[in-house]
Structure formats: C-alpha cells, structure tokens
Amino acid sequence: xxxxxxxxxxxxxxxxxxxxxxxxxxxxxxxxxxxxxxxxxxxxxxxxxxxxxxxxxxxxxxxxxxxxxxxxxxxxxxxxxxxxxxxxxxxxxxxxxxxxxxxxxxxxxxxxxxxxxxxxxxxxxxxxxxxxxxxxxxxxxxxxxxxxxxxxxxxxxxxxxxxxxxxxxxxxxxxxxxxxxxxxxxxxxxxxxxxxxxxxxxxxxxxxxxxxxxxxxxxxxxxxxxxxxxxxxxxxxxxxxxxxxxxxxxxxxxxxxxxxxxxxxxxxxxxxxxxxxxxxxxxxxxxxxxxxxxxxxxxxxxxxxxxxxxxxxxxxxxxxxxxxxxxxxxxxxxxxxxxxxxxxxxxxxxxxxxxxxxxxxxxxxxxxxxxxxx
DNA sequence: AAGTCAATCAACCGCACAGTG
DNA sequence: TCACTGTGCGGTTGATTGACT
Numbered sequence: 426x427x428x429x430x431x432x433x434x435x436x437x438x439x440x441x442x443x444x445x446x447x448x449x450x451x452x453x454x455x456x457x458x459x460x461x462x463x464x465x466x467x468x469x470x471x472x473x474x475x476x477x478x479x480x481x482x483x484x485x486x487x488x489x490x491x492x493x494x495x496x497x498x499x500x501x502x503x504x505x506x507x508x509x510x511x512x513x514x515x516x517x518x519x520x521x522x523x524x525x526x527x528x529x530x531x532x533x534x535x536x537x538x539x540x541x542x543x544x545x546x547x548x549x550x551x552x553x554x555x556x557x558x559x560x561x562x563x564x565x566x567x568x569x570x571x572x573x574x575x576x577x578x579x580x581x582x583x584x585x586x587x588x589x590x591x592x593x594x595x596x597x598x599x600x601x602x603x604x605x606x607x608x609x610x611x612x613x614x615x616x617x618x619x620x621x622x623x624x625x626x627x628x629x630x631x632x633x634x635x636x637x638x639x640x641x642x643x644x645x646x647x648x649x650x651x652x653x654x655x656x657x658x659x660x661x662x663x664x665x666x667x668x669x670x671x672x673x674x675x676x677x678x679x680x681x682x683x684x685x686x687x688x689x690x691x692x693x694x695x696x697x698x699x700x701x702x703x704x705x706x707x708x709x710x711x712x713x714x715x716x717x718x719x720x721x722x723x724x725x726x727x728x729x730x731x732x733x734x735x736x737x738x739x740x741x742x743x744x745x746x747x748x749x750x751x752x753x754x755x756x757x758x759x760x761x762x763x764x765x766x767x768x769x770x771x772x773x774x775x776x777x778x779x780x781x782x783x784x785x786x787x788x789x790x791x792x793x794x795x796x797x798x799x
Numbered sequence: 800a801a802g803t804c805a806a807t808c809a810a811c812c813g814c815a816c817a818g819t820g
Numbered sequence: 821t822c823a824c825t826g827t828g829c830g831g832t833t834g835a836t837t838g839a840c841t
Contacts, residue, residue, distance in 0.1 A: 441809070441835075463826065479827075480810065515829060530830075531808050 438472045442481055446471060450478055451486050484527045491523035495532055503529055504537060 438446075453469035459482065462475035471478060484490075495503070499521055506517040514526035514533075521529060 439811075461826075474811095476812090476827085477810075483828095484809075512830065526829075527809080535807055 436472060437474050437477075439477070442485075446473070447481070447486060450481060454482060454486075480527075484525045489523055490525060492528075495524075495536075499524070500537065503533060504541070507533060507537075 442450075449469050449471055450465075453465065457468070459465055459479070462479040465471075465475055465478050466473050469478070473481075502520060503517060506520055510516050512530075514530045518524055518526040518529050
C-alpha cells in the first residue's frame with residue numbers, strides 16, 4: 426500500500442532554521458495555534474515541511490522548554506527511568522518537566538551512557554562489567570522483581586502519557602489561548618507554585634468533576650516506602666549467580682510484555698482506573714512485595730502504593746551528587762593529581778554504583794545517599 | 800596558525816499507531 | 821473492515837564547535 430509522503434519535498438528547505446523562520450513559526454503558532462502541522466507551513470509562509478515545523482516547535486521554540494545543563498536530580502531520573510523503560514524517551518521525558526525527548530535522548534547518548542560505561546556498567550543492560558553491582562556478600566541482586574516493577578511502571582507511564590496527550594488536546598481546544606496559558610504558567614512559577622504535570626492536571630480536573638473520586642496522590646507522589654518494607658525474596662527469581670542486572674529487556678522491542686499469566690485488568694472505561702486499578706492478582710506469587718498486603722503495610726491504597734514507586738524513583742535522593750560535588754569543592758590542595766584523580770574516580774564510581782544499587786534493589790527504601798561501598 | 804579529531808546537538812527519516820470517513 | 825491521514829516516536833545523520841597536535 427505504501428504511505429504518501431508527509432509533504433511534497435520539492436522546493437522545501439532543509440537544514441538549520443534561520444531566525445526569520447523561527448520568528449514566522451513562533452508568530453503563527455502564538456496567534457493561531459499549530460492546528461494541522463501539514464497545513465501550517467503554507468499558512469505561515471514557510472518553505473518547510475509540517476513535520477520539520479512540528480519538530481522545531483516541540484524541541485526548540487516551545488515556551489515551556491528548559492535548556493542547558495541537566496541537574497544531578499534529572500540525571501538520576503533519566504538513569505532510573507531508562508533502566509525501567511529502555512529507550513522510551515517520550516515516556517522518560519514525561520517525568521522531566523520542560524525537557525524534550527530529543528534532548529534527553531541526546532544527553533543519554535552523549536553523556537550518561539559513556540559515564541556508566543566508564544564506571545564499569547553496561548549502559549544497555551545495566552549489567553556490571555566488573556563487580557560493580559555485586560552486593561556486599563557477593564550475592565547477586567534480584568532482577569526479576571525489578572522486571573515486574575518495570576512492567577508495572579511501564580504500563581502506568583503509558584497511561585500517563587495518554588492522559589498528558591488528552592490534556593494537551595483539551596488545552597488546545599479549550600478557550601484559553603497559548604498566550605493566556607503561558608501567562609498563567611509564568612504567574613504560577615513566579616509565585617513559587619510548582620508547575621504541575623499535564624497528567625496531574627487531568628487528574629485534578631477529574632477530581633473536581635462531580636461524581637469523580639480520584640486519588641490524586643499519584644503519579645508522582647512523595648510517598649516513601651516504609652521501613653517495614655516487604656522482604657526481598659531472593660529465591661524464586663530465576664536468577665543465576667552473576668545475574669545482577671535488570672534491564673527490562675522484555676520492555677525493549679516488545680509492547681506486549683506482561684508476565685506470563687498476568688492479567689492486566691482495568692475496571693471500567695475510566696482512564697484514571699488505568700493508574701489505580703491494576704489487578705493485584707497479576708503478581709500473586711511472583712512479586713510478593715507488589716501485592717496488596719504490602720501496600721497496606723505501607724499505609725496506602727494499592728494505587729498509591731504503585732504510584733509511590735514513581736515517587737520513590739524521583740524523590741528524596743537528589744542530594745548525593747550535590748553532596749559529592751560540595752565535598753569536591755572542599756578538597757584541600759594537599760593531594761597529588763594522581764590522588765585527586767583516583768579519589769574523583771572512586772567517588773564517581775560510588776555515585777553511580779549507589780544509583781544503580783538502588784535502582785536494582787526493589788526492596789530498597791533507603792536512599793543511595795546512605796550507600797556504603799564497604 | 801592550520802589541520803585533525805571527537806563531542807555535541809539540531810534536524811531528518813522512516814515506521815507505527817490512532818483517528819476518521 | 822479498509823484505506824487513508826496526521827502525528828508521535830526512536831534511530832540516525834551531519835553541521836558546528838572546541839580541544840588537541
């Protein structure tokens with residue numbers, strides 16, 4: 426059958442955008458919204474294909490884009506989410522406000538992947554190429570549990586992404602034009618209000634709807650896991666000694682990756698249920714730490730419990746690298762260059778190890794800040 | 800100063816999927 | 821159900837920039 430080309434490529438400009446083109450696109454979108462990307466170039470007087478315009482807008486011109494250095498917190502988030510989701514950059518980007526998937530992808534490929542490799546971790550599989558991830562007693566860590574978490578989180582993120590899209594659509598078609606939205610966002614920022622994620626906006630909107638009873642603690646709740654967390658079951662994970670990593674290979678290249686026998690059940694046609702209505706039985710016997718009793722122990726609903734995973738991912742341990750850095754800055758000048766390099770290398774290793782240990786340990790409630798390489 | 804190489808990142812390309820008639 | 825369109829996503833490319841020789 427074949428697809429028609431997205432645009433007539435004759436007489437279309439390619440390559441870097443000029444300031445003039447940017448201004449045209451910006452002016453048009455601010456005034457009219459983008460509408461149909463295919464029709465936009467002609468209307469805006471641009472010799473570009475619609476796809477190129479969309480890309481330029483979403484990756485560069487959009488007003489809500491943060492550019493520049495990634496913070497340590499953002500780095501960790503990327504690493505953790507990449508461990509769970511693989512190269513699903515848009516899903517990862519949905520957890521990093523103001524960052525584009527393209528930017529995250531580039532940052533991963535040019536920085537993070539290399540740094541992980543440098544400290545002896547295979548960036549693709551997160552398997553240690555050295556003994557990086559072995560636990561203190563030399564035993565391998567459980568991978569299967571995290572795999573389940575990955576599957577759970579993956580499905581949840583997809584639902585979130587869908588909600589985000591819906592929210593955007595609603596915003597686009599709503600009465601508020603782009604400038605009003607920007608102004609509102611700027612007001613929020615200047616007042617110190619957190620800029621909420623689109624999916625949360627949707628949820629809030631739903632909560633305000635009569636008859637809707639939506640738990641708003643998720644998806645990025647600050648819930649932390651309790652001290653009496655579920656015990657890690659090393660047995661029954663199917664792990665062989667030496668298996669220390671957790672790349673959810675099943676996630677990569679396969680969208681239908683639920684565990685065998687697992688049944689994803691969504692109650693009703695409410696998209697919110699997708700976030701809160703997973704069948705607990707799906708994991709019975711396979712991942713006990715993911716089951717209802719443990720959620721109860723955590724003092725929250727199953728939905729909250731699951732949502733807390735995201736909170737756990739994104740919260741709390743953002744200080745590690747900062748702390749490392751400040752320690753670096755307090756290093757006095759008595760050490761030799763070799764010592765400094767060695768120490769820096771060691772700290773760097775510890776930093777990454779702590780992240781990966783934490784990522785790889787589903788039973789972890791503690792921050793990697795407390796990681797002790799000894 | 801000139802040449803070379805590597806790193807970075809904006810942009811392109813092709814595919815997949817959802818929506819629509 | 822099918823054909824088609826529009827859009828989003830992820831992989832890849834290539835221009836630019838900076839470091840090094």
